[in-house]
Amino acid sequence: MRRPDTPEEAAFRADVRAWLEAHAKRCGGADDWSLGPRDHSEAAEREYYERMRAWQRALFEGGWAAITWAPEHGGRGGTPAQALIFAEEQAAFDVTNGYLDAAISLVGPALIRFGNDDQRGRYLERMLRGDDVWCQLFSEPEAGSDLAALRTRAVLKDDDFVINGQKVWTTSGQHADFGFLLARTDPDVPKHDGISFLLLDMRQPGVEARPLLTMKGDRHFSEVFFTDARTPRDNLVNGMGGGWEVAKFVLMHEGASIGTLRARGTRTADLAREAQASGRFEDAGVRQRLGATFVEERVLELLQDRLRGAILDGRRPDVDGSVLKILWGEGGFRKAETANWLRGADALLAGSDAPDQGLWQEQMLGRSAGTVGGGTSEVHRNGLGERALGLPREARPDRHEAFKDLKTSGS
Ligand SMILES: Cc1cc2nc3c(=O)[nH]c(=O)nc-3n(C[C@H](O)[C@H](O)[C@H](O)COP(=O)(O)OP(=O)(O)OC[C@H]3O[C@@H](n4cnc5c(N)ncnc54)[C@H](O)[C@@H]3O)c2cc1C
Numbered sequence: 001m002r003r004p005d006t007p008e009e010a011a012f013r014a015d016v017r018a019w020l021e022a023h024a025k026r027c028g029g030a031d032d033w034s035l036g037p038r039d040h041s042e043a044a045e046r047e048y049y050e051r052m053r054a055w056q057r058a059l060f061e062g063g064w065a066a067i068t069w070a071p072e073h074g075g076r077g078g079t080p081a082q083a084l085i086f087a088e089e090q091a092a093f094d095v096t097n098g099y100l101d102a103a104i105s106l107v108g109p110a111l112i113r114f115g116n117d118d119q120r121g122r123y124l125e126r127m128l129r130g131d132d133v134w135c136q137l138f139s140e141p142e143a144g145s146d147l148a149a150l151r152t153r154a155v156l157k158d159d160d161f162v163i164n165g166q167k168v169w170t171t172s173g174q175h176a177d178f179g180f181l182l183a184r185t186d187p188d189v190p191k192h193d194g195i196s197f198l199l200l201d202m203r204q205p206g207v208e209a210r211p212l213l214t215m216k217g218d219r220h221f222s223e224v225f226f227t228d229a230r231t232p233r234d235n236l237v238n239g240m241g242g243g244w245e246v247a248k249f250v251l252m253h254e255g256a257s258i259g260t261l262r263a264r265g266t267r268t269a270d271l272a273r274e275a276q277a278s279g280r281f282e283d284a285g286v287r288q289r290l291g292a293t294f295v296e297e298r299v300l301e302l303l304q305d306r307l308r309g310a311i312l313d314g315r316r317p318d319v320d321g322s323v324l325k326i327l328w329g330e331g332g333f334r335k336a337e338t339a340n341w342l343r344g345a346d347a348l349l350a351g352s353d354a355p356d357q358g359l360w361q362e363q364m365l366g367r368s369a370g371t372v373g374g375g376t377s378e379v380h381r382n383g384l385g386e387r388a389l390g391l392p393r394e395a396r397p398d399r400h401e402a403f404k405d406l407k408t409s410g411s
Contacts, residue, residue: 005085009082012082013089019064020092024095025094026092027092027093027094028094033051034095039351045219045220052099053130056129056130059128060128063076064076065128066104067082067083067086068080073108073124073125074124074125079314080311099172099220100127100134103136103171103172104128105257106254107134107136108127110197110250114246115238119235119237133176134177134180135173135176135179135180135202136170138150138247139167140152140165140166144169144376145375147182148192148195149406150183151184152167152181152226153184153187154184154185154231159232160231160232160233161183161198163183163206163229163230164227165226166226167181168212169373170209170221171220173209173211173222173223179200180200180250181198181231182243183198184403190402191403193244196240197238197247198243201231206230210225217362252321254375257321258325266332267297268290268297271290271335272290274342274343274355289341289342293331293334293338296334296335297335300328303319304324306318307319307324320384322380323384325375325377326380326381326384329370329372332370333367333370335363336360336367339363340364343360347360347361347364382394
């Protein structure tokens with residue numbers, strides 16, 4: 001259970017709530033956008049990004065855009081506890097900066113930790129103000145879980161890197177102004193050592209982002225092709241070959257933060273109400289499935305509360321982020337499965353023909369991605385095995401050989 005707010009926290013919460021009441025409307029309106037656009041036309045998706053930019057700008061102007069970042073980086077200089085309180089309060093309002101914030105919270109801390117003053121000055125404030133949308137250019141068709149197998153090449157010519165290759169599953173790729181890119185700068189050394197981290201202008205002729213249609217019907221990610229794309233040498237972060245260290249830092253934050261997301265409008269209690277309304281709540285099979293999803297949801301929330309409690313008390317969290325990520329991804333998918341099983345033939349309806357405008361049907365199609373994005377469940381389980389259970393590490397026969405000599409499916 002969460003402890004009550006301290007007087008300082010209660011005062012901060014009251015300030016946050018007053019600001020939110022003045023600048024946003026509460027969730028639950030007829031055209032609630034906080035869960036994303038309900039129609040997946042290109043126009044609706046563009047509007048969604050404009051809404052995210054506008055909210056990001058409002059946050060920046062209100063001094064809430066990066067609560068824990070230092071003021072010299074455009075932040076508020078606040079505490080993790082304050083950031084948590086802000087997120088809790090904001091969740092009740094019909095606002096989102098989701099995809100923008102996801103990228104900011106990956107590349108921002110990486111620039112603060114590994115970038116130089118010039119890079120921080122050039123990019124941080126603009127991203128916090130919503131001027132620039134960023135995307136993460138890591139995964140490739142043959143480098144996902146085994147990210148260090150990436151092949152996109154960046155070759156230094158005079159003062160520019162010239163980039164050729166392909167990325168995939170790039171969230172916001174087609175909407176992005178800038179990307180943070182992992183590229184191979186040296187194939188003659190072992191694979192982890194020849195990777196560099198580069199910042200890249202996405203609005204240039206050598207970059208083509210082709211939107212990918214998901215089975216849910218949206219186009220939130222792209223495949224991105226580089227043909228002699230260029231980025232200046234001073235967009236290199238952490239030196240030549242220093243990219244893997246930055247990537248590890250980014251990935252560690254990504255998996256853990258996904259698992260802290262809270263379900264809204266898609267909770268087991270909503271399903272139980274639906275079962276009651278349809279007269280099926282007394283069915284033993286229905287109760288068993290609802291019981292199972294309730295337990296998973298509750299365990300996740302209790303672990304999230306434990307993590308929050310540690311943050312509020314300034315302690316080091318003792319909950320492994322991979323546990324949260326696995327429960328969030330797999331539990332969310334199972335809940336959507338249960339909802340559609342309960343709905344029977346109605347689960348085949350979509351959009352305005354369906355109950356709740358097809359919210360659970362969309363969850364069913366969209367939530368399988370939650371077990372893949374931010375690292376697959378299997379890969380998180382591998383990590384847990386090593387970190388939490390002390391199991392032996394996976395064999396790494398390719399650890400010391402030059403990348404160019406490795407046997408891969410493409411060679
Ligand atoms: C919604 C979403 C958004 C995404 N956004 C981005 C983004 O913005 N930028 C970006 O760069 N990438 C993004 N990704 C890509 C994501 O990081 C990769 O999909 C993920 O890392 C898995 O890689 P892969 O798809 O190549 O699968 P693979 O690595 O090919 O995995 C295939 C299967 O093999 C299993 N597997 C692989 N290796 C092991 C192992 N060692 N042990 C056990 N099982 C294993 C996996 O668990 C999986 O089931 C996104 C993905 C999704 C779904």
